Amino acid sequence: MAKIELTRTPFIKNALKSRYPQLAVFIIMLVGYIFAILAGLIGTPVGSHNFSIVFVWIAWWAILILVAVPFFGRGWCAVCPIPLPGEWLQRGAVLSPPDKKPKWLNLRVPKMFRNIWLQNISFLLLALFSSVLLTTPSITGIVLTTMLFAAIGLSTIFERRAFCRYLCPVGGFIGLYSQAAPIELRINDKHVCVTCEGKPCYNGSSAGYGCLWDVFPGGLTKNTYCGLCMECIRTCPHDNIAVNLRPFSADLAKPSTRMDEAFKAFIMLGSAMIYAGVLLGPWGALKDAAYNVGSSAWFVYVFIFLAIIFGILPCIFTLGIVRTKSSIPLKHRFASLSSTLIPLGLMFWVAFSLSFVLTNASYILAALSDPLGLGWNLFGTANTAWQPMLTSILAPAQTLALVGGLIWSARTAQKASNEVKVSSTPVIAYCFVLTSIMLWLLL
Amino acid sequence: MKRPELLTRILITVAIVGAVGAPLYVWSHSPLIHAQMSENGGWSPDILRAEVGKPLHLKLTSDDVMHGFAVGQMNMDAVDVEPGKVTEVTLTFDKPGIYTFFCTRWCGLNHWRMRGTIEVSGSPSEPEPATLPLYVTLNLDIDAPHDARVIPSGQPSAMRGQELATDLPVDLSAEYYRSHSPYQVFRDMPNTALTDSQRWDVVAYLWQSNTTKESLINGQKLYAQNCAACHGENGAGDGVFADDLKAAGDASAQTMTGAQAMKMQTPANFTDPTRMLGASPALLQGKILRGGMGTGMPMWGSIFTEDQIRDLVAYIYSFQFKYPK
Amino acid sequence: MKSRLALLSFLLAGLVVAFAPLPVQSVTPQARTFQMDARQFAYSPSDLQVNLGDTVTIQLLSTDVVHGLYVDGYDVSIEADPGQIATLTFIANKPGSFRFRCNVTCGAMHPFMIGKITVGTNNWLFRSLGLATLVIAGVMTSIKSKT
Numbered sequence: 001m002a003k004i005e006l007t008r009t010p011f012i013k014n015a016l017k018s019r020y021p022q023l024a025v026f027i028i029m030l031v032g033y034i035f036a037i038l039a040g041l042i043g044t045p046v047g048s049h050n051f052s053i054v055f056v057w058i059a060w061w062a063i064l065i066l067v068a069v070p071f072f073g074r075g076w077c078a079v080c081p082i083p084l085p086g087e088w089l090q091r092g093a094v095l096s097p098p099d100k101k102p103k104w105l106n107l108r109v110p111k112m113f114r115n116i117w118l119q120n121i122s123f124l125l126l127a128l129f130s131s132v133l134l135t136t137p138s139i140t141g142i143v144l145t146t147m148l149f150a151a152i153g154l155s156t157i158f159e160r161r162a163f164c165r166y167l168c169p170v171g172g173f174i175g176l177y178s179q180a181a182p183i184e185l186r187i188n189d190k191h192v193c194v195t196c197e198g199k200p201c202y203n204g205s206s207a208g209y210g211c212l213w214d215v216f217p218g219g220l221t222k223n224t225y226c227g228l229c230m231e232c233i234r235t236c237p238h239d240n241i242a243v244n245l246r247p248f249s250a251d252l253a254k255p256s257t258r259m260d261e262a263f264k265a266f267i268m269l270g271s272a273m274i275y276a277g278v279l280l281g282p283w284g285a286l287k288d289a290a291y292n293v294g295s296s297a298w299f300v301y302v303f304i305f306l307a308i309i310f311g312i313l314p315c316i317f318t319l320g321i322v323r324t325k326s327s328i329p330l331k332h333r334f335a336s337l338s339s340t341l342i343p344l345g346l347m348f349w350v351a352f353s354l355s356f357v358l359t360n361a362s363y364i365l366a367a368l369s370d371p372l373g374l375g376w377n378l379f380g381t382a383n384t385a386w387q388p389m390l391t392s393i394l395a396p397a398q399t400l401a402l403v404g405g406l407i408w409s410a411r412t413a414q415k416a417s418n419e420v421k422v423s424s425t426p427v428i429a430y431c432f433v434l435t436s437i438m439l440w441l442l443l
Numbered sequence: 444m445k446r447p448e449l450l451t452r453i454l455i456t457v458a459i460v461g462a463v464g465a466p467l468y469v470w471s472h473s474p475l476i477h478a479q480m481s482e483n484g485g486w487s488p489d490i491l492r493a494e495v496g497k498p499l500h501l502k503l504t505s506d507d508v509m510h511g512f513a514v515g516q517m518n519m520d521a522v523d524v525e526p527g528k529v530t531e532v533t534l535t536f537d538k539p540g541i542y543t544f545f546c547t548r549w550c551g552l553n554h555w556r557m558r559g560t561i562e563v564s565g566s567p568s569e570p571e572p573a574t575l576p577l578y579v580t581l582n583l584d585i586d587a588p589h590d591a592r593v594i595p596s597g598q599p600s601a602m603r604g605q606e607l608a609t610d611l612p613v614d615l616s617a618e619y620y621r622s623h624s625p626y627q628v629f630r631d632m633p634n635t636a637l638t639d640s641q642r643w644d645v646v647a648y649l650w651q652s653n654t655t656k657e658s659l660i661n662g663q664k665l666y667a668q669n670c671a672a673c674h675g676e677n678g679a680g681d682g683v684f685a686d687d688l689k690a691a692g693d694a695s696a697q698t699m700t701g702a703q704a705m706k707m708q709t710p711a712n713f714t715d716p717t718r719m720l721g722a723s724p725a726l727l728q729g730k731i732l733r734g735g736m737g738t739g740m741p742m743w744g745s746i747f748t749e750d751q752i753r754d755l756v757a758y759i760y761s762f763q764f765k766y767p768k
Numbered sequence: 769m770k771s772r773l774a775l776l777s778f779l780l781a782g783l784v785v786a787f788a789p790l791p792v793q794s795v796t797p798q799a800r801t802f803q804m805d806a807r808q809f810a811y812s813p814s815d816l817q818v819n820l821g822d823t824v825t826i827q828l829l830s831t832d833v834v835h836g837l838y839v840d841g842y843d844v845s846i847e848a849d850p851g852q853i854a855t856l857t858f859i860a861n862k863p864g865s866f867r868f869r870c871n872v873t874c875g876a877m878h879p880f881m882i883g884k885i886t887v888g889t890n891n892w893l894f895r896s897l898g899l900a901t902l903v904i905a906g907v908m909t910s911i912k913s914k915t
Binding site for chain 2 (some may be wrong): 023027030031034035038042043044045046048050088093094095096098196269370371372373374375376383384
């Protein structure tokens with residue numbers, strides 16, 4: 001299957017190049033985000049009837065993990081409002097670059113932080129407190145506010161979108177999983193870039209800003225760090241940058257060998273399994289431990305959580321691949337083969353999310369009409385009763401996702417194994433065992 | 444600055460100010476009464492003001508679990524106060540005074556402490572004299588032990604008692620019933636050829652003739668909603684909160700001058716004949732009205748009407764006596 | 769050509785594993801009663817096992833606040849106030865594993881107050897595991913045929 005260049009269609013190209021469609025979406029998202037903060041801070045403390053919990057952890061999460069990431073990769077980053085206020089400050093403009101640029105520090109992020117370890121940590125911070133975060137509006141409000149102000153602060157100190165690229169907990173896994181998506185932004189002809197003077201795609205020009213994600217578009221071979229902000233499409237004087245439709249997980253044909261990305265795969269895989277057991281399982285003691293932050297049970301829970309993610313899962317994985325003889329060092333093989341867990345982890349999250357989204361989606365209608373729980377009825381749906389949706393298709397959908405994920409990761413394992421010249425059998429067996437556990441946890 | 448840039452900045456500013464300002468404005472102009480479990484603060488606000496004859500519109504919401512709302516000694520149906528949703532209720536008061544509103548759906552061990560007051564002003568402003576409860580006029584010490592010296596061997600039957608009572612000079616009046624315990628009636632019954640068991644049957648009949656079917660049905664409903672959680676669905680003092688009350692025990696002891704130390708304890712067992720048959724309706728009414736002074740038994744004086752307490756007392760005795768269906 | 773045939777046969781096998789009717793063990797349905805405590809945020813017991821056709825009665829006792837019990841798939845529910853046992857009776861005529869959950873907001877972790885009832889055997893789980901095994905068999909076969 002070859003690539004289809006979407007930006008060859010003038011309608012699409014102009015829609016992406018013009019700042020106005022993007023701005024319209026930005027304003028809607030920013031207003032929604034700020035409203036979610038307000039709802040969390042002044043609205044009802046009852047999560048299921050508060051806009052912040054319902055629209056962040058049910059509606060937005062559902063769209064993110066079921067649609068945006070699998071089909072559009074970093075598509076959410078393209079419209080996310082978090083970097084906007086800081087960016088407008090940093091740029092001194094809300095549209096095209098101004099004549100006089102404001103003098104912010106514009107420092108480069110120090111080398112030791114130019115990886116996704118900070119994002120791994122920030123995701124884990126949210127994950128360990130997730131029972132409280134997902135159910136308490138004021139905590140969600142505070143976290144959203146913190147992310148917004150962190151982004152603003154970082155924009156005044158560092159260049160480009162430092163928060164998005166190096167700190168955002170969501171960006172960490174969206175980036176990893178975007179490798180599996182069927183769209184990409186790439187240059188058309190690299191010879192054009194060789195002779196290009198000034199490289200405005202990276203350095204900016206009067207038409208637009210240099211890559212906000214600190215990526216050189218000419219060298220993009222994977223989706224992982226491109227946030228689809230479209231600035232390079234605006235600045236490229238040779239019309240050499242395109243958005244393409246391509247086969248799913250094309251990026252995984254050449255797996256990354258970075259350890260931070262490898263561990264991100266384990267973090268996401270492990271969290272999905274732990275959440276399936278703790279949140280959706282019938283074991284009350286686990287839920288108590290997860291919710292009672294600060295108690296000794298919670299510390300045990302945190303320890304076990306981290307042990308699974310950083311110890312048990314990677315160790316068993318390594319044991320499986322350590323025996324296969326290869327000229328390539330173990331660390332390289334480990335990182336490369338862990339790309340197998342990208343489609344597996346994505347489908348684990350899809351299967352897990354389907355359950356609580358379909359069960360609780362009816363809250364969306366009620367929260368739309370009465371977002372703060374004050375007794376409003378804006379659209380007449382405030383008294384929509386809680387009713388799980390599509391329950392008859394939930395189990396088959398979860399099986400499809402998990403078994404589909406197994407097929408997908410097996411094929412990815414084959415490709416990765418070819419790259420590092422080892423057998424794919426241990427990795428495939430690993431995926432099979434974990435998939436079976438996830439099936440048992442969810443069904 | 445170019446025109447589009449300026450316009451866009453204005454648009455963004457308006458959008459953000461609107462997103463922040465509009466909800467803040469509406470929120471600050473929507474006074475709600477928040478219901479929270481007693482451990483989390485109870486009703487907020489817990490003092491309301493009203494005027495005689497002027498309808499009081501209230502908007503209630505719960506911040507945690509399912510609660511309910513009703514005003515004591517007023518003929519109103521309780522309304523549910525649901526988490527995250529708003530319930531509207533309108534109250535009109537005929538007489539001035541201090542009314543008590545309370546939670547009507549069990550929301551934890553301290554559910555009964557979830558109360559507030561409505562201060563109603565207006566005419567007539569002269570205070571009405573209240574009638575003293577019977578235990579006060581009888582000078583009963585309702586905290587003193589009231590064990591029956593003799594108890595029946597089986598459950599006394601009011602039907603059998605009715606047959607036996609036809610030949611006996613038994614005082615079936617309400618005054619006699621209210622001021623005497625079953626044991627006292629048993630003890631004071633004139634010497635006849637009846638066996639002890641038969642005398643208890645007559646006592647049961649006396650109790651039954653001061654009870655109506657409606658009274659028992661109403662009493663059972665009140666009991667289920669208000670008492671069963673501690674005293675048990677079957678009256679054995681083994682309700683869901685009984686263990687918590689017992690565990691609070693010694694740590695909760697409070698002393699008052701001249702009275703014995705009261706501490707939280709296992710709720711009374713209404714199926715225990717020794718305890719129950721030594722208690723008169725006046726004593727039980729007193730306990731319900733005044734509460735347990737630190738034992739964990741709530742005071743219901745401002746909540747239940749006299750009729751409701753009468754019905755409850757009648758129902759409580761039905762654990763001891765066999766009444767006709 | 770050969771690989772297309774292999775793929776087709778695996779697909780067919782997959783459909784059989786997923787949808788072929790299994791022989792139903794006829795067990796005489798009986799009436800079962802469960803006494804279940806509900807507290808913030810768990811049921812006790814939380815994992816029930818009954819046979820297909822049983823008449824299931826759950827006596828729900830709330831021990832702290834008002835809780836509900838809603839059974840996925842059967843769409844039946846009850847609500848229990850502390851002090852008043854609520855009884856839910858239904859006939860377990862749908863086989864499989866179903867979650868039951870609280871449907872009266874009872875605090876923060878209310879959406880995760882969940883238990884499980886299995887009617888007969890959790891056939892769908894076994895079918896899914898079967899499908900996963902089939903996938904692995906198919907993948908290993910294709911690897912073997914390539915080497």
